[in-house]
Amino acid sequence: MLVPWRFIRTWTCFACGRCCKKYVVPLSNEEAERLMRKYGKFVVEKIGRRYFIRKINGRCIFLKNGLCMIQEDKPKACKLWPFIFLRKPRKSFEAKYAYIEYKNEEFYVYVDTFCQGINQGTTPIDLAVLEAIRIYLGENIRQQYTTSPFSQTRKSSILIPYISKANFRTIVVRELI
Ligand code: SF4
Numbered sequence: 119m120l121v122p123w124r125f126i127r128t129w130t131c132f133a134c135g136r137c138c139k140k141y142v143v144p145l146s147n148e149e150a151e152r153l154m155r156k157y158g159k160f161v162v163e164k165i166g167r168r169y170f171i172r173k174i175n176g177r178c179i180f181l182k183n184g185l186c187m188i189q190e191d192k193p194k195a196c197k198l199w200p201f202i203f204l205r206k207p208r209k210s211f212e213a214k215y216a217y218i219e220y221k222n223e224e225f226y227v228y229v230d231t232f233c234q235g236i237n238q239g240t241t242p243i244d245l246a247v248l249e250a251i252r253i254y255l256g257e258n259i260r261q262q263y264t265t266s267p268f269s270q271t272r273k274s275s276i277l278i279p280y281i282s283k284a285n286f287r288t289i290v291v292r293e294l295i
Contacts, residue, residue, distance in 0.1 A: 145170060
């Protein structure tokens, strides 16, 4: 269910990983090429003409212990979730609760209540929404309020299966952070 952002007080990602299991993440062509170049072709799946992050056993290939292992390389869809941006309100009575203006542009922002982080933690919702708008518009900023605080402090290695000619194997690709 989507609710207008002004109905919510705080939001913090607790790295439960539920969204990384439930959803299939769409990629732009540029994102797909970038991820394949850096992590191997296997991390991306092509369905029809569209690209998606591969899931293994029902979860994103980049999910490890509830955390995303490619923070700086995350596709836009992952950076923005659970915030949904519309140019018009879904229902007229929701308009004043979903409305926000940034650099003279109007947005109607909703939050997907499937997320466990709603009204949790201490990050005021307006800080998270403002950061999400800047990401949505393509501003080159580092995620601070729209990602899990755990992901910014924890050092971990990333394990990515990739296809060799004959079979899969798992390699340590790189250290993060
Ligand atoms: S965005 Fe929400 S559902 Fe996804 S990992 Fe964070 S708290 Fe869980």
